[in-house]
Amino acid sequence: MKAAVVRAFGRPLVIEDRPDPVPGPGQVRVRVEASGLCHTDIHAAHGDWPVKPSPPFVPGHEGVGLVEELGVGVTHLSVGQRVAVPWLGWACGRCEHCRSGWETLCEQQINTGYGCDGGYAEKMLAWADFAQPVPDGVSALDAAPLTCAGVTTYKALKVAGVRPAQLVAISGVGGLGHLAVQYAKIAGATVVAVDISDEKLRLATELGADLVVDARKEDVGAVLKEHGGAHAAVALAVDEDSFAAVNSGLRRGGKLVMVALPAHGTIQVPVFDTVLNGTSVIGSIVGTRQDLTEVFELHAAGRTRVIYETRPLDTVNDCVDEVLRGEVRARIVFDLGAAG
Helix, strand or coil, X not given: CEEEEEXXXXXXXXEEECCCCCCCCCEEEEEEEEEEXXXXXXXXXXXXXXXXXXXXXCCCCCEEEEEEEECCCCCCCCCCCEEEECCEEECCCCCHHHHCCCHHHCCCCEEECCCECCCCECEEEEEHHHCEECCCCCCHHHHHHHHHHHHHHHHHHHHHCCCCCCEEEEECCCCCHHHHHHHHHHCCCEEEEEECCHHHHHHHHHCCCCEEEECCCCCHHHHHHHCCCEEEEEECCCCHHHHHHHHCCEEEEEEEEECCCCXXXXXXXXXXXXXXXXXXXXXXXXXXXHHHHHHHHHHHCCCCCCCEEEEXXXXXXXXXXXXXXXXXXXXXXXXCCCCC
């Protein structure tokens, strides 16, 4: 099989021929149809974060494809069934976090494309209990971005406790943000989209944003305060200054939900204002299997649109450069034979 491999941090990925992986007990082998390019994959390939993967490895945690072989003990999936393999590749199921519905906080978790090989390959392994069935009517190409970008922003809005008629700021209208705008509208919020790209601000309007703010020209916090302040701000831009900008536009009791992970990023939280205004700064990490089930159900019902461009896997290094230059409208999906 063909795979795109990180051989050394900060170096171009290498397209290699590898033996087909063999599923162990409780695993399945998936013939990958589509795999999305997430900024996290770039951080992984560059070794940006304090906890680093171990080269050589295959990145990618938005892999979608057909089950090709079942490992011993797998009875709830079938050969030929379409599944998605998300960031949460495996969790223990026994710790406090797993038992309380927060499996994404499991300290023993294994992350796809980081702690084990991911979806930048023609075939991949997945733990069957975490391989998410994709409903009929949801294509592999649509399902790939939903598997991370979708479930991550959907969960962030849950964490924010967004309710109808609230003002919600979405900071960064890219692969994640274009879906966050839609989920916030589904929740009944008034949505303010913030970006520094004319094209992405137009996209946000097209997808239902009630107001757009060009952070190059406008004071984001001031604009939000003119509209009463944001009940919640979801920070998706990989730029720490953007976190501070939307935090300054929260109303009393508002919540800043941090999602993007700038390498070595920090934010200064003004203690006096935070205490007196009762604001919160919260981290939100991807979503659970149940969250992803709901994301797929919403898409199958026609409630969301996924904006993506398809590319062959062997263009992976050019695609990474495009993302880093900010030239991608929303998501790049590697098409490894997706249909429909």
